[in-house]
Amino acid sequence: RSALSAAIAGASTLALATVSLNAQAQQTITIGHTTSDNSHYSVGVDAFAEKLEELSDGAFVVDEQPSGALGGERDMIEGLQIGTLDAVVTSTGPLGNFVPETYVLDLPFLFEDYDHARCILDGEIGQDLLDKVEENDLVSLAWTENGFRHMTNSDRDIKTPEDAEGLKIRTMENEMHMAAFEEMDVQPTPMAFPELFTALQQGTVDGQENPISVILTSNMWEVQDRLSLTGHVYSPAIMLASPVLWDELSEEEREWFTEAARAGAEATRAEVSRLETEGVEELKEKGMTVVEDIDKSRFQEAVEPSYTTYTDEYGSEMLDRIRNND
Ligand code: PAF
Numbered sequence: 001r002s003a004l005s006a007a008i009a010g011a012s013t014l015a016l017a018t019v020s021l022n023a024q025a026q027q028t029i030t031i032g033h034t035t036s037d038n039s040h041y042s043v044g045v046d047a048f049a050e051k052l053e054e055l056s057d058g059a060f061v062v063d064e065q066p067s068g069a070l071g072g073e074r075d076m077i078e079g080l081q082i083g084t085l086d087a088v089v090t091s092t093g094p095l096g097n098f099v100p101e102t103y104v105l106d107l108p109f110l111f112e113d114y115d116h117a118r119c120i121l122d123g124e125i126g127q128d129l130l131d132k133v134e135e136n137d138l139v140s141l142a143w144t145e146n147g148f149r150h151m152t153n154s155d156r157d158i159k160t161p162e163d164a165e166g167l168k169i170r171t172m173e174n175e176m177h178m179a180a181f182e183e184m185d186v187q188p189t190p191m192a193f194p195e196l197f198t199a200l201q202q203g204t205v206d207g208q209e210n211p212i213s214v215i216l217t218s219n220m221w222e223v224q225d226r227l228s229l230t231g232h233v234y235s236p237a238i239m240l241a242s243p244v245l246w247d248e249l250s251e252e253e254r255e256w257f258t259e260a261a262r263a264g265a266e267a268t269r270a271e272v273s274r275l276e277t278e279g280v281e282e283l284k285e286k287g288m289t290v291v292e293d294i295d296k297s298r299f300q301e302a303v304e305p306s307y308t309t310y311t312d313e314y315g316s317e318m319l320d321r322i323r324n325n326d
Pocket of ligand 1: 035
């Protein structure tokens with residue numbers, strides 16, 4: 001009997017040792033974003049986590065921190081640089097403050113449609129911009145997507161820039177967006193996204209602009225009743241990692257992260273495309289008035305001077321490359 005107990009005790013010690021060895025070998029990757037846990041970013045993080053766990057045979061697991069739990073996008077990018085978090089999914093909104101070369105992507109009406117934007121980001125131009133990100137204490141894993149931005153407010157049906165005149169619209173902390181709104185005689189009010197819902201509720205701002213996926217999954221329809229499908233700017237997103245994490249990884253592990261990030265981006269893009277149509281219907285069902293007959297050429301004319309604001313500061317090389325797709 002005592003030999004049997006000794007054998008059982010030995011086996012369970014071995015099992016415990018194996019468990020603790022596995023636990024030690026497993027690394028948790030904390031990844032933050034500001035949209036909710038049913039958003040397009042979250043769909044991408046799930047796909048990233050699944051792929052990374054599969055490629056690493058469970059050596060890496062992902063701890064998703066959605067809804068701005070770790071701060072706004074700008075704060076999180078700073079967190080990556082000093083290593084307080086491992087990875088982030090962010091729009092390019094605040095990225096230009098760290099990597100000015102990416103401002104070009106946030107010019108209004110630059111991309112014709114989703115295919116155009118995705119083709120540029122997946123090609124040589126997109127790769128060159130990812131390389132620029134790398135020169136700024138950040139690791140770029142993949143371009144992903146936020147989507148074409150549309151305006152909401154509770155005051156007017158916006159069909160032309162004149163209809164928006166005088167409104168206080170929350171913008172991202174992005175020079176190009178602010179310049180474009182100023183050209184429309186709108187009062188741009190830059191603010192981190194986690195503060196936006198309360199600002200709309202309290203009337204600190206009259207409106208905001210975001211892709212359908214964000215308007216829907218952040219419950220904007222509870223505090224805004226009009227949506228104008230202006231599609232005034234394409235909003236790219238990017239998955240970034242901390243250089244502190246990166247330095248600890250082997251070449252093989254880095255490849256797992258990059259491959260997993262591409263899987264995440266693909267899933268996010270599919271979700272953005274789905275919500276671009278189905279989401280509008282859902283927002284109508286939730287009571288939003290959707291304004292579809294937008295005078296896009298009037299908007300384009302109004303924001304044209306913001307291109308000069310860009311080229312005066314940053315030159316025209318990248319803009320020309322995007323326009324000529326070379
Ligand atoms: O409006 C913004 O700040 C961005 O579109 C958001 C919602 C944080 C997603 O990147």
